[in-house]
Amino acid sequence: MGRAPCCEKMGLKKGPWTPDEDRILINYVQHHGHGNWRRLPKLAGLLRCGKSCRLRWTNYLRPDIKRGNFSREEEDTIIQLHEMLGNRWSAIAARLPGRTDNEIKNVWHTHLKKRLRKEHEAAVLDNVPSKRLVTMSHTNNEPHAKYESHGGPISSPQTQQSSSSVSLSSTTTEDNSGNDNKCIKEALEDAISGLIDENFWSELVSSDDNNSAMSDDFLAVSSEFQSSLSSNVGPWDMNGGGMVDCFWYDLLKGAELADV
DNA sequence: AAGTGTGACAACCGCATCTTA
DNA sequence: CTAAGATGCGGTTGTCACACT
The missing domain is CATH 1.10.10.60 (Homeodomain-like)
Structure with a gap:
């Protein structure tokens, strides 16, 4: 799996793109699609490497890019x-x-x-105390699992619903099929069923206040969820982890924590 | 006015992962 | 199954504009 040789090829231009180059790239992609990025520059008549073209397109020229200040x-x-x-x-x-x-x-x-x-x-x-709470930090470089209240009170889910039926946000898996969503939700519900008791959420919050490690219960739920996912859904991008993390995020978000 | 520092953003680099023949 | 090529990703660097001295 060698690394693709790229821009070091002699004669290929580097640095900022000119309006002309942008126009050529936009024109080409609009008419032919990008297809093979590596061949694109030659076909389009650009003195750039494919990687540079891809970056320029995905980061700047794509029509669906929302430019301007972040709200x-x-x-x-x-x-x-x-x-x-x-x-x-x-x-x-x-x-x-x-x-x-x-x-x-x-x-x-x-x-x-x-x-x-x-x-x-x-x-x-x-x-x-910061409003940003419920910290389950691993290390400084590891992904953190936290929940930030939107200025509202932190609440405990069991005050609103049964501990074994925490509702899941429907916003989670826009990039997955409905079937996958269902399987994952079932896996999550299986995992949390019986593991979230009346102490779960308060321990979660206090673990943040004390800047201490995650509670055993949280680790148990997390671990159970992941293994349940594997068995119910099959191979899943557990290393990429974004989807799993997003489920946790949405679980926490959807749980609408009440005051602890 | 010139020099310097800083912030913002575009682009590059190189490794990891995925795809395909 | 394997290797080569293609693509994705995160870290880093380069460049430009503007503020400050």
Whole structure:
């Protein structure tokens, strides 16, 4: 599995794209589709490598790209998802229509890290616990599983529904078939059935307050969910993990935690 | 006005993973 | 089954514009 030789080929242009190059690429893709990116530049008459063309198209020229400033809601979503998924920019981008992984990565490094730092400092100064809670951090580099309240009170699901029938958000698997959704939801419900007791959510929250490890119950649910997924759904991208993480995210979100 | 620092964003690099013959 | 090629992804760098001294 050798790495594809790319832009080092002599004669290929690098650096910023000119309007003419953009026009040629847009024109070609609109008429022929991108097909094979590697052959595209030759066919389109561009002195670029395929990789550069693909990047330019996916990050800038695609017609469905939403350009311009990120709304506060988008920023909040990125923050939430980053807490869930870590630096998996493409997984985050998949949940923000019209935004690219590159753009999200940039906005994270330039805006959001600063914003979070400020918010954190403000919270410390006010001696008020951050609203961003329910932390199940693994390490600094691991994806975090957290739930950020949208300014509302944190609630415990069992105050609203039975512990074995936590409702699932329907927004989760827009990129999967309905059957897969059903199987995954069943797997999740199997996994959490009987494992979430009256202490589950309060322990989850207190584990964050204490900055301590995840509760055993949470780990048990998570582990059970993953094995249930494997047996019920079959091979699944457990390493990529975005879908599983998103289910956790939506579970937590859908659970509408009440005050603890 | 010139030099320097900083932020924002586009683009590149190289590894990982997927696809296909 | 395997290897080569294609593509995806995240980290990093380059460039430009603007603010500040």
